[in-house]
Amino acid sequence: MRRLHKLTQLLFHLFGGRADIEDILGDLDEVYYSSKERSNTVVALWHYWRHVFSLLLSYSLRRRAKDAAYSPYYRGPNVSIMKSYLKVSIRNLKQQKTFTVLNVLGLSTGMSIALLALAMFIELQNFDTFHPHAAEIYQLNTKVIKDGNTEVFASTPPALTYAADAQVTDLKNSVHINDDFFPVVKKAGNELRLRGLFTSPDFFNVFAMPLKEGSTISLSEPGNVIITEELATRLFGEDTALGKVIETENWGSLQVSGVMQTYPKRTHLRFEILTGFETSPSFDARYKNARWTNFRSNYYYLRVADDKKALAMNQIEQLALQGKSAMAQENLSAAYQLRPLTTINPGTTMEDEFGLVFDQQTMWFFFGIALLILLPACFNYSNLSITRALKRAKEIGIRKVIGSQKKQIVEQFLVETVLVSLISVVLATVLFHLIRAEFISMLVGASALSFEITPSLLGVFGAFALITGIFTGIIPAAYFAKISPLAAMKNGIEAGKVSISGLRKGLLVVQFSLTLGFMMGIGVLAKQYFTVLNYQTGFNKENILVLTLEDHHPEIVRNTFLSMPEVGEVSFSSSIPGTLC
Amino acid sequence: MKGFLGEFEELVLLTIANLGNEAYGAAILEQIEQRASRKISLGALHSTLTRLEEKGFLNSKMGEPTATRGGRRKRYFTLTGTAVVALGNMKSLRDELWSGANFNLSAE
Numbered sequence: 001m002r003r004l005h006k007l008t009q010l011l012f013h014l015f016g017g018r019a020d021i022e023d024i025l026g027d028l029d030e031v032y033y034s035s036k037e038r039s040n041t042v043v044a045l046w047h048y049w050r051h052v053f054s055l056l057l058s059y060s061l062r063r064r065a066k067d068a069a070y071s072p073y074y075r076g077p078n079v080s081i082m083k084s085y086l087k088v089s090i091r092n093l094k095q096q097k098t099f100t101v102l103n104v105l106g107l108s109t110g111m112s113i114a115l116l117a118l119a120m121f122i123e124l125q126n127f128d129t130f131h132p133h134a135a136e137i138y139q140l141n142t143k144v145i146k147d148g149n150t151e152v153f154a155s156t157p158p159a160l161t162y163a164a165d166a167q168v169t170d171l172k173n174s175v176h177i178n179d180d181f182f183p184v185v186k187k188a189g190n191e192l193r194l195r196g197l198f199t200s201p202d203f204f205n206v207f208a209m210p211l212k213e214g215s216t217i218s219l220s221e222p223g224n225v226i227i228t229e230e231l232a233t234r235l236f237g238e239d240t241a242l243g244k245v246i247e248t249e250n251w252g253s254l255q256v257s258g259v260m261q262t263y264p265k266r267t268h269l270r271f272e273i274l275t276g277f278e279t280s281p282s283f284d285a286r287y288k289n290a291r292w293t294n295f296r297s298n299y300y301y302l303r304v305a306d307d308k309k310a311l312a313m314n315q316i317e318q319l320a321l322q323g324k325s326a327m328a329q330e331n332l333s334a335a336y337q338l339r340p341l342t343t344i345n346p347g348t349t350m351e352d353e354f355g356l357v358f359d360q361q362t363m364w365f366f367f368g369i370a371l372l373i374l375l376p377a378c379f380n381y382s383n384l385s386i387t388r389a390l391k392r393a394k395e396i397g398i399r400k401v402i403g404s405q406k407k408q409i410v411e412q413f414l415v416e417t418v419l420v421s422l423i424s425v426v427l428a429t430v431l432f433h434l435i436r437a438e439f440i441s442m443l444v445g446a447s448a449l450s451f452e453i454t455p456s457l458l459g460v461f462g463a464f465a466l467i468t469g470i471f472t473g474i475i476p477a478a479y480f481a482k483i484s485p486l487a488a489m490k491n492g493i494e495a496g497k498v499s500i501s502g503l504r505k506g507l508l509v510v511q512f513s514l515t516l517g518f519m520m521g522i523g524v525l526a527k528q529y530f531t532v533l534n535y536q537t538g539f540n541k542e543n544i545l546v547l548t549l550e551d552h553h554p555e556i557v558r559n560t561f562l563s564m565p566e567v568g569e570v571s572f573s574s575s576i577p578g579t580l581c
Numbered sequence: 582m583k584g585f586l587g588e589f590e591e592l593v594l595l596t597i598a599n600l601g602n603e604a605y606g607a608a609i610l611e612q613i614e615q616r617a618s619r620k621i622s623l624g625a626l627h628s629t630l631t632r633l634e635e636k637g638f639l640n641s642k643m644g645e646p647t648a649t650r651g652g653r654r655k656r657y658f659t660l661t662g663t664a665v666v667a668l669g670n671m672k673s674l675r676d677e678l679w680s681g682a683n684f685n686l687s688a689e
Contacts, residue, residue, distance in 0.1 A: 005651075023643065026653030027606035027623055034611065054624025060631040061624075 008052055015056045019064035024055060081408075085415040092392075092416060099388065103381050104424045110377030111421075111428035111468065115461060116439055116451075117370035119432070122460060123449050124358055127266045127345035131208040133303055136172065138338035140164075140300045140316070141350060145333045154299060154350040156336070160320055161300035162288040168315045173303040175202040178283070179354055180297045180550050181275060183248040187235065191249070194231065196273040198280060206301050207269065213242050214258025222278040226258035231272040250550075251279065265448050268344045268355040282551050292323035293330050297551075299354045301341070313338060356445045372514060378472040379511040381417070385476040386504050393483060400485035410477040417473025418466060425465035429453070475503065546576050586638075586667055592617065593629050594638060594668055597658050605644070605655035606630070630658060638664035 008028070012021050028051055036044035055061055093100045128134055140161065142153045158176070165174055181196035203209075204216045211226065218224045225246065232241035246254045254275065277283040291298075304312045316336055327334055339347070346360040396409060436451040549557065554572055561567045586594070596612045597604040610626050613619070633639045644655040660668075679686060 022653050023606060023656035024623070024627060026650035026655055027610070027627075029650045029653065030607035031610060031623065034607075051623040054622030055627060056624070058624035058628040060627035063631050063635075 004048075011052065011056060012061070016061040016065040016068075018068040019061060020068060021061070021064065024060075028052065028055075082415070085412050086419070088412060089416040089419050093419065096388065096391075099384060100420065103384060103420055104427060106377045106380050107421060107424035107468070107472075108427035108431060110374040111424055111465070112431035112435060114370045114374045114464070114468075115425075115428055115432045116436065117367045118460060118464060119436075119451050119457060120449060121363070121367065122457065123266060123451070124346045124363065128268060128341050130264050130266070131206070131341065133172075134342050135340070136303045136305060137206060137341040138302055138304065138309075139341065139344065139354075140302065141337050141339050142295070143335040143337060144351075145335070146331060152337075152348075152350045153295075153352045154339075154354045155295050155297060155352045156300045157293070157295040157323060157334075158288055158291045158298045159323055159326075160292070160316070160336070161298065163319045163322070164300070164302070164316055167319060168302075168304075168312050170308040170312060171302055171304055173202060173205045175199060175206045175301050176277070177203070177299040177301070177354070178277070178297050179271075179299070180548075181251075181273070181280075182548065182550065183246070183251045183254065183273065185235070185246060185248050192234075194273050195271050196225075196275060197271045198277050198283065199274055200276060203274065206303055207267075209263045209269075210261050212259045212261045213240075214256070216258065218257035219274065219276040220278060221257070221276065223253065223255055224257040224276060224279075225254045226260060226274045227256055228260050228272050229262045232256075232259050251275075254279075265450055266345075267448070268357060270355045270448075280551075290326075292326035293332065296352050302338075309338065356448050358445065373518070374468070376511045376514045376518075378468065379507045379514075381420070381472050382475045383504060383507055383511065385413075385417075385473075386479055392480070393487075394489065396480055396483050397485045397487075397489040400483075401489065406481040409481040410474075413477035413480050414470060414473045417476070418469030421465045421469030421472060422462070425461055425468075429458070429461060475507070479503070586671060589625075590629055590633060590638075591668070591671060593626070593633065594660060594664055597639070598660055598668075602657070604658045607655075609658070633664075634658075637661060638667065 005025070008025070012019070012025075028048065031051060032044050032048045035047050131137060139154065140156045142156050144151050144153060161174075161176055165171070165176075176199065178198040179196075181198050183194050183196055185192045185194060199219070201216045201219045203219070204211070212229060214226065216226070219226060227235075227241060227246075235241065235246065236244055241256050241259050244256045246256060248254060254273075302312070313336075320334065320336060324333070344355075344357060346358045346363045348361075349357050349359045399409060399412075432451075433453065440446040440449060440451065549572075558570045558572075561570045592613060593609065596609050596616070600608055600612060606623065606627060609630075610621065610623060613621060613626075630639065630641075634641060638661055639658050640661055641656050641658045644657050646652050646654050
């Protein structure tokens, strides 16, 4: 019967918490024994459990549980106790000024890097989401298989994409882009190489980048360009750019027929100037209808409803069959896939990538580093506050003697650390504000990140501080809660006799090894950096120029250059040697 | 007064009145099971007791610990004035309806 009682009590505790059920347990007992007297144990037990289960789900238990929750013995969240925690925390932090300042400085330095990573992560999540139908827009990619190796290209054969325009049903919008447009402009004695795209007026149907002035349709006229507001200011200053002519060295005179409004930076599209495919003679019918291989720089975006996506993909694969023989001639085979616009950033960098792509793996690596920088700061706090226990032992002892529970001591210390981490995050935000410009200039492509401090970002920072505070505080809090009141009151805690000093040592080791690791990392990095700058690559870098082919025939380029007496030798490569892209 | 008396509530109140000073959970249960010969669960009974207490028909207080029931105290229930009035009203309404009935209800 005793074991039975244990089980019953456990059940009641599960369902009713701290509800007072003394009389109910008594009733159950009495009913059980009287039923046992009248019949036998089995029947009595059956009735016992029937009563127990009816009670577990009964209103009376719920009501009693509720009453218990509001009794003075209730130990849940409570405003006045929170106030007291806060008051004691502030007093303590004030009393130990050096300790507080040291911790806040350490934590905020560590946090500022983490905030940078956090802000970057949030911004990347919002990349290209400002287009009204962002969820329906896809980039068509090519999976090229050559000699058993698969490479995914962001670009697509023009023969396929132009056929898709005409023959894929349910296509809401689509646009072709070629990024091999680099007009060179002479401006105040300097040569400006502009980043341009060949595209069509459809561009403005797919992407939400409205014009400030001019018309989008003009893009289908040869020699017309649409420029960004930024470029307009750069080239023409305060004057109206519309209707002006840009004299270029390689594309002749280009007429400005439109100026774009400034659009959000958070897009993978990078360009200053747009022109129509008609501007270049190389985009002829042969290019559009028969080019299956050598499709670099040709990108295709399409907008299709979610439920029609599979159908469209099917049709594209059917169309791709036409190019099979052309591909086979070069020992290639290809498959195609759709990449949702919103997953381009952060995403996986593909071959022949278009625009700006932050590689997801690199991002995770960066976040990992940020976390590793934050960790020693947190451990540092934990360690310092455990050391402080020597001074605070009496306080904890008195608290325990007047009836403070373990949980309440843990809460007290958590409030304290959260307070410290909230103060730190304010300082860290200031630091973040100061270092973000440096960070943007350091990171490739970071110019696309604004790192603007918005209310929602501040909210995220606050939540981050809360989590950091709890994470940092939980170890010292648990430690403080363990202190025996007797030992604490008697003599304080003698150093070296602390019960979980092993843990402290562990923290110390981790903290020091992380810090040392970082210092070594910085040393190696600096050495590498100088090595890269001064390393003998085995070829002479002096007087070698790199030019992009821009779709000209390689042999003609070679012969033209070789006919110049100044040119020694000419060679070709798919990318610039010694760089990654 | 909050709410009307249900049939089971009336039964419980009257049983408590019958038990006098000895009205606690198990006793009420046994009385009802014996007299009305119907099976009720402790859960149903305690829920009703709790509701009646909320409605102001019952008062309860814990008794002294006894040697039986593993030393656990009993919770004794007593009727309040409201309950007495409500029961009286109920009875007079019943009597009125009985006496005014057009059929002979007392047959057999």
